Amino acid sequence: MTQNAQPGRGRGKPDWLTVQLVACLAIAGLLLPVGLFLESPYSLNILIITVIFAVMGVGWVIGAGLTGLLLIGYISFFGVGAYTSALLFTKFGVSPWLGMPLAGAVGAGVAVLVGVITLRFGLREDYFGLFTVAVSQIFLVLLLNWDFAGRATGIYITVISDDFWTMQFVDRRPYLIIALGLFVAATLVAYAIMRGRFGLLLAAVRNNPAAAEALGIEVSRVRIQALAVSGAIAGVAGAFYAQFTTFIDPKQVFGLALNFDFLLVPVLGGRFSLVGPIIGAFALRPTKDLLRAMFGGVADAVFLVIYGLLLVVFILLLPRGAAGFLEDRYKSLGRKDDDGAAP
Amino acid sequence: MSTEILLQAAALGLMQGGVYAIMAAGLTVIYGVMKVVNFAHGEFITLGLYLTLSSAALGLGPYAAAPFVVAVVFIIAAGFFRLSVLPALDHPQINQMLITIGMSFMIIGVVQIVWGANNRVVPLSWARDAVELGPLRITYARGLAFLTALGVAGLFWWGLNRTRFGIAVRAASQEPASARICGIDVRRVQMMTFGAGASLAALAGALLAPIFPMNPTIGVDLFLLPSFVIVVLGTMGNFAGALIGGLLIGTVEGVGGLLLGSSLRQLISLSIFVIILLVMPRGLFGGRT
Amino acid sequence: MSAPSPPILQVEHLTKRFGGLTAVDDVSFTLTPGEILGIIGPNGSGKTTLFSLISGFLMPDSGVVTLQGTTVPKRRPAALARMGLVRTFQIVQPFAEVTVEENVIIAGLLGGSRPLAEARAIAEEVLHFLELEPMASRLAETLTIADRKKLEVARALACKPRVLLLDEVMAGLRPSEVDEAIERIKAIRARGISIILVEHLMRAVVALSDRLIVLRQGQVIAEGEDPIEVLSRHNVVEAYFGKAPNVARA
Numbered sequence: 001m002t003q004n005a006q007p008g009r010g011r012g013k014p015d016w017l018t019v020q021l022v023a024c025l026a027i028a029g030l031l032l033p034v035g036l037f038l039e040s041p042y043s044l045n046i047l048i049i050t051v052i053f054a055v056m057g058v059g060w061v062i063g064a065g066l067t068g069l070l071l072i073g074y075i076s077f078f079g080v081g082a083y084t085s086a087l088l089f090t091k092f093g094v095s096p097w098l099g100m101p102l103a104g105a106v107g108a109g110v111a112v113l114v115g116v117i118t119l120r121f122g123l124r125e126d127y128f129g130l131f132t133v134a135v136s137q138i139f140l141v142l143l144l145n146w147d148f149a150g151r152a153t154g155i156y157i158t159v160i161s162d163d164f165w166t167m168q169f170v171d172r173r174p175y176l177i178i179a180l181g182l183f184v185a186a187t188l189v190a191y192a193i194m195r196g197r198f199g200l201l202l203a204a205v206r207n208n209p210a211a212a213e214a215l216g217i218e219v220s221r222v223r224i225q226a227l228a229v230s231g232a233i234a235g236v237a238g239a240f241y242a243q244f245t246t247f248i249d250p251k252q253v254f255g256l257a258l259n260f261d262f263l264l265v266p267v268l269g270g271r272f273s274l275v276g277p278i279i280g281a282f283a284l285r286p287t288k289d290l291l292r293a294m295f296g297g298v299a300d301a302v303f304l305v306i307y308g309l310l311l312v313v314f315i316l317l318l319p320r321g322a323a324g325f326l327e328d329r330y331k332s333l334g335r336k337d338d339d340g341a342a343p
Numbered sequence: 344m345s346t347e348i349l350l351q352a353a354a355l356g357l358m359q360g361g362v363y364a365i366m367a368a369g370l371t372v373i374y375g376v377m378k379v380v381n382f383a384h385g386e387f388i389t390l391g392l393y394l395t396l397s398s399a400a401l402g403l404g405p406y407a408a409a410p411f412v413v414a415v416v417f418i419i420a421a422g423f424f425r426l427s428v429l430p431a432l433d434h435p436q437i438n439q440m441l442i443t444i445g446m447s448f449m450i451i452g453v454v455q456i457v458w459g460a461n462n463r464v465v466p467l468s469w470a471r472d473a474v475e476l477g478p479l480r481i482t483y484a485r486g487l488a489f490l491t492a493l494g495v496a497g498l499f500w501w502g503l504n505r506t507r508f509g510i511a512v513r514a515a516s517q518e519p520a521s522a523r524i525c526g527i528d529v530r531r532v533q534m535m536t537f538g539a540g541a542s543l544a545a546l547a548g549a550l551l552a553p554i555f556p557m558n559p560t561i562g563v564d565l566f567l568l569p570s571f572v573i574v575v576l577g578t579m580g581n582f583a584g585a586l587i588g589g590l591l592i593g594t595v596e597g598v599g600g601l602l603l604g605s606s607l608r609q610l611i612s613l614s615i616f617v618i619i620l621l622v623m624p625r626g627l628f629g630g631r632t
Numbered sequence: 633m634s635a636p637s638p639p640i641l642q643v644e645h646l647t648k649r650f651g652g653l654t655a656v657d658d659v660s661f662t663l664t665p666g667e668i669l670g671i672i673g674p675n676g677s678g679k680t681t682l683f684s685l686i687s688g689f690l691m692p693d694s695g696v697v698t699l700q701g702t703t704v705p706k707r708r709p710a711a712l713a714r715m716g717l718v719r720t721f722q723i724v725q726p727f728a729e730v731t732v733e734e735n736v737i738i739a740g741l742l743g744g745s746r747p748l749a750e751a752r753a754i755a756e757e758v759l760h761f762l763e764l765e766p767m768a769s770r771l772a773e774t775l776t777i778a779d780r781k782k783l784e785v786a787r788a789l790a791c792k793p794r795v796l797l798l799d800e801v802m803a804g805l806r807p808s809e810v811d812e813a814i815e816r817i818k819a820i821r822a823r824g825i826s827i828i829l830v831e832h833l834m835r836a837v838v839a840l841s842d843r844l845i846v847l848r849q850g851q852v853i854a855e856g857e858d859p860i861e862v863l864s865r866h867n868v869v870e871a872y873f874g875k876a877p878n879v880a881r882a
Contacts, residue, residue, distance in 0.1 A: 126374075201741065208727055213713075215713055267441055
């Protein structure tokens, strides 16, 4: 991964990171008109959810892919974001436009807390991963017992009429615009990190923490900073999700099922790539919905078998995700050009 | 609240802890040998439950069926492992984990197709019969589950420490490279271990079948997190630690559930989980860092 | 004898036990600016443990390390590196997935305390100095052992240290490469960097050391300014070869 190769060395061939950025922006630019002309609200909903998954994937890439942390209980940041904004809106009338940044702050706060606690106590790898799972489950149990947040019933947001200020739209299309905006913003943040100084520090931390430490890099601090960005993105995504789906409950926004989906997106797409999350999200989400539509009978049984099988097969075939595969292809393309042997 | 009720809760918890112990022992053995956190572990318990259900339909009682159930799950798990986890052992941990999650989806789906999504229970004519031990009342089903679990755990422990294969397993877990040089087929040991670990979970399922109403997602809903808690408590990879941790968590959950009510019951083991992770991440038997 | 300049690094009564084994036992020494201090000793005599204690990777049971007059109370490696004390690892630790150049740029950032442009300039200079330019755009994991050792030194240099701890940077090199390495280390010293050198290769130790310390079972058993004289001392020979039978020494 030569993400920081100096410009100009490729002699006309843009580096892989630039290609990824262009691809992401192009996909976002393409989805906007496609989405706005979609007739069926069902397809539009799937599209919007897919984009949210991609946003979540970008957040995971920053907090886990780039840091090398085994961040399993990633959904905690999403869940606290969803609850923050939904509670502020339904109980205090705070606009979701304000709720989203606040949710991002809360998500980042929880992420920093998780980072400080675990790294302070020297939890690594599996232990770090299991700790994050425990945290998500603790949030789940706490919210199941919190009267103010509606316990197991959760929170409903009713949409009566279009209102920009309260982010309520009967016609779902404005949600797509917001979701794409979030995706572009998250992608630009990730690009800036990967391109810049912080990306190099993260590469050091991921590759060899001991050597990084010996060269003056505060490994824990770098990881916590990345977790904070990751938590902020997930928190904002959670806030938007609550507003968009108009209903959240603890079992959903802190549950293992959604959590695993959030992990699958970047892993199938490419753990430390920029374009991976959007590829992963489109490989996963619509496939899931399609399979469910085809096979999902009473209890989704056949769907589960096929979905599980596909996951296993693709993770085995593409251990570095789709973007890892594409990166190799892109680079070998260049090598042929250099040798003048390209057909 | 009388001491008697408290004692009764503790005893029931301890009985449950026996089953927890073998389920967690299965998970910890798998982790010890190949450092894979198996997220499909709960589903092997589910398989144990449902295979026992089918055996009962064929007229085989739950205890007579247990060896058959264990053998079937061993084959299924070892086969799964060979095809999916083994090729990914040198891939990143997150990949291995998600593969076991895919495995878990598949098992849940199959269980749902074969047995349906409704709650089922294994009929047992003497399910409610109980033995009185002073103030305590313990059903035969729970008592038997407890004793069988302890017996099998003891047998396993003996096997790990006294048999050639057990020594190979320990060698493969501590020094895989050296074990390979010494002529141990590490891949085969890993496969057998995964099968055996899953079988222990299946046995836990078989023993619970007459006690718990089952549904396809019971494994992930009820047993996955307690397994993690116990395995971390007893030091990841430590067989005896998992057994002791299982008995402890079972008892604590029994008493805690009584004192705090069922909705906060989960919080007890989660809190233990977090405290253990923070204060002694290597568990009770891992020594200080 | 000229007035001794104040030491850049001072190690006082450093002790580290692992269970019943005392790996480093009451070790004290000083390093003066611009000096190359050689540390030798048989395998298991505590050289690498001593390095880990000085560079903050291990906490000593007792003893103090002072860098340019300031004691670092909570000794973390990253903080020490920023203060100008940088180590290399005996088993090389490259950032395998990034290029050689990026490895050195990362080191040049000194934990993020220097801007990227400055780190790039430093890296360019260091790569040139160590003649690693031809490998600059290769992935670190594709290098030969000799080049990996060089990369290890290159990264340490990019931190611009005042004290450099070199842990067996010549192990595994061919004789011609060793000669080259000796010249390079002299050139590094000429830049005003003080060096502590742990090395098994006596030829290099003798050629480079201004002063030599011999460790055995965690203790300093000999110290002196003339490496050859120190090496021929009775107890040093014994440490390496065991007690000689009753044969008269020449």
